[in-house]
Amino acid sequence: MTARIGIVTFPGSLDDRDAARAVHLAGGEPVALWHDDAQIYGVDAVYLPGGFSYGDALRSGAIARFSQVMDTIKAAAAQGMPVLGVCNGFQVLCESHMLPGALTRNAHLRYRSRPQRLRVETGRTAWTNAFPDGAEVLIPVKHGEGRYVADEATLDELEAAGRVVFRYLDNPNGSMRDIAGVSNEAGNVVGLMPHPEHAVEALIGPSTDGLGVVASVLAHLSEGAAR
Template identity: 65%
Template sequence: MSARIGVITFPGTLDDVDATRAVKLAGAQPVELWHADEDIRGVDAVIVPGGFSYGDYLRAGAIAALAPAMRTVVDAAHRGTPVLGICNGFQILQEAGLLPGALTRNDGLHFICRDVYLQVENTDTAWTSAFSEGERILVPSKHGEGRFQASEQTLRELEDSGRVVFRYAVNHNGSRNSIAGVSSENGRVVGLMPHPEHAVEELTGPSTDGLGLLRSVMTTLVS
């Protein structure tokens, strides 16, 4: 039986359909989850996709982090369930306390939409084991609030413990230490700002590199 990967939809989510398609292309079974439901239906892993959940009112990801589904996801993550947050999903995971740091307005205060190269810094997470350390992957990036920020102490802890998972080859938004994605201490929860779910087909993406995250978690789930 293939892995069951849940994809949460919030009001304002834009990329849930793309994430669902990526799950299918990777050979897993997508499970549609609704933000208001506490039951995440026994999925093996969860993707919190991008968009503008609840219109980004108050603060990006802040309201979505309090949704019933997210309370259940937090509990599941603490039990070891792999969770991936993409763009707004990364913001939500930070607001929910699953990942450190904050994502603030880009340098120049402009929305950025372009394909970017990421360097894979850590392959010992649930979502990156299919890559090689130092490998560069090409994925789209589209955000207005993607500038990774953290205290000097938190940055040192992330760097020293290997929890920086992805780094921008060219720092286009002003993120501290060019950080594009980080992980939880146990490597089961990963968040990144760029969009691997938009790099899964030759026809529509700049590459198929995004499938590597899903293939990684599928390997994790059967190991």
């Protein structure tokens, strides 16, 4: 059975269609979800895409966290459903307290849009199991508020627990400890600033490395269904 991946659209989402195409290319079935609908229609996983939800008014992701669908997603994630937040979606996950830390203005106060080298620090999450630990990938970034920050105790805890999932090899925004993505304790919720959905086709992307992110969750779901 084909896994169904819900793609949430908030007012201001830009990359929901790109995310849906990435899911399709990886072999999953994308399912459109609307921010103001509490139902997620039996999807197997959820992808929160990038963009400028609610125009990034107040703080990026701070208003989107109150969308009806987020209560449902938060409850489903607590039961083990895989959730991925990319760029603005990562901001939403942090604002929803599904992931620790926060995303702030880039240290140089400039917008960055470029292919970005990353290291996959752990393949032991629902969204990275297709990669060996330490794999280097090329996935684009495009953000003005992507600097990951947290207090030192939280950073130490993330490092010790293996919850730093992606790390910049050439830090584009001043993120603390070069962190590009983190996970929750269970490894089913992952947030990252770079955009895997923009690295799925050789014709238009800098690589196809982003396909591995979606392929990972499809493998994770298939493995779970086989148990």
